[in-house]
Structures are given as C-alpha cells and as structure tokens.
Amino acid sequence: MNALLGAGPGLLVLVDPSRTAPAEAAVVARAARAAGAAGVLLGSSFDGTQDTELVARAIRQAAAGLPVALFPGSALQLTKEVDLILFLSLVSGRNPQYLIEEHVRAVPFLTRHAVPTLSTGYILVDGGRVTSVEAVSQTRPLPADKPELARAHATAARLIGMQAIYLDAGSGAPRPVSAEVIRACREGVPGLTLFVGGGIRRPEQVRAARLAGADFVVVGTALEERGAGGGPDADLPALVRAVAG
Ligand code: 1GP
Numbered sequence: 479m480n481a482l483l484g485a486g487p488g489l490l491v492l493v494d495p496s497r498t499a500p501a502e503a504a505v506v507a508r509a510a511r512a513a514g515a516a517g518v519l520l521g522s523s524f525d526g527t528q529d530t531e532l533v534a535r536a537i538r539q540a541a542a543g544l545p546v547a548l549f550p551g552s553a554l555q556l557t558k559e560v561d562l563i564l565f566l567s568l569v570s571g572r573n574p575q576y577l578i579e580e581h582v583r584a585v586p587f588l589t590r591h592a593v594p595t596l597s598t599g600y601i602l603v604d605g606g607r608v609t610s611v612e613a614v615s616q617t618r619p620l621p622a623d624k625p626e627l628a629r630a631h632a633t634a635a636r637l638i639g640m641q642a643i644y645l646d647a648g649s650g651a652p653r654p655v656s657a658e659v660i661r662a663c664r665e666g667v668p669g670l671t672l673f674v675g676g677g678i679r680r681p682e683q684v685r686a687a688r689l690a691g692a693d694f695v696v697v698g699t700a701l702e703e704r705g706a707g708g709g710p711d712a713d714l715p716a717l718v719r720a721v722a723g
Pocket of ligand 1: 646650651674678700
C-alpha cells in the first residue's frame, strides 16, 4: 500500500509551491507531522514549475516519514520528490487538455521516474466564487446543489477505471462542498479513495466532510492565513482531531 494512502483516513495539508518558500514549507511540514496529519499535498493550479521540486525536497528533509503527494496543476509541475502523484483528470469539465493532454505530456517523465500514480477523477464544484482552477482550466464547476450530477460524474470516473475521486470547491472557496454532494459521490464510488477540499477552515467542517464519506480532508488556505497573533488562523491539531471524531 502506498505510504500516503495507508496513512488514511486523515487530514492532508495542502502546500502551494507558488506561494510558499521552501523554508516556510519545511515549518508547515514539521507542524503537520507533529499534529498527526496523514500527509502533505503539494500543488498549484498555476505556476510552481520549478519551485515544486525545491519545496518537495524541503518538506522531505524537514519531516522524514511524512507522506507527500503531488496534486499537479499541469505536467510542468511533475517531480520525483514525492511518494505519490495524483494523476488527475478534470472530469467535471470538458476541456481535453485536462482530460488527456497533460497526461500524455507526463509520460516521458513517468517513464524516467518510477513514482507511483493514482488515477483520480477531479470534480470541481461551485464554491461561491470563480476559483483559479476554473479560470486556468477554462471549465465550469458543477452546481453546488445537484448531488445527483456530482454522483454521476464520480460514478462515470469509477466505471472508466479511475481509482480515486477528488471533490474540490477550489482554493479559498467561501463555501466548501456540501455533505449532500460528498455523500452522493461516496455512494457512487464505494471502495474508491475520496479526497475532499476547498474552503474548509474549521474542525466542524472537517468532521462533516469525513462523516459524509471523505477519506482525506484537505486544508490549505486556512493554514496559510495569519490570525491576530501572527500564527496560522486555523488550529491544525484541532483539524486533525476532527477527522478522527
Ligand atoms: C484546493 O482543495 C484544495 O484545491 C484546498 O482548498 O486552500 O481552500 O483549503 P483550500
């Protein structure tokens, strides 16, 4: 079993290499390991081309044993310094670039480097504002109040043979993916790994996502934002505890 998948269910801390310097990522990774997070996801919907590798290396050096997975925005971000690459197909969209083109471009890299991949159907759900993923991918998110539509996309990805689903409201979304949408997708893909992220800031939101069927709950922005005391706004240990219940 892959190190990251074996660490679940759990909380994943998302580090965006285009916004986080290697030294800063090292601090985040140490905090994630100390808090008992299942691992770190590394990715950006835009940019991060060469920073991705530097940040991945800094995380591994700072927090040995903490699983790191790549959550790439494009084939340009591929790095061998991770335990797993989410091989993402943006199945909520109809843009061939993110359904097959980036995948073909990834093949020379994956032929040279034997990094494990996880075929993942990525489903973008409306989180209340236009997010970077929507703008960069030029795809529309699914409506937030149509669980049956999300379930159909997740089920289609399973029938195609994908191994996991990532439900995302987009980074910094005002509204996370609802429990109804998560539950509907969980029903459509029993046995597949289910990641849920986007706009999750508080322990009760982590708990709700987990109870609705998420295996991994992803938090990024809330841990980047600084509170009044200068430290992160969100309480990482409390978020980790919320996954366990
Ligand atoms: C974004 O799901 C991730 O793709 C995490 O979102 O930054 O809002 O936590 P946040």
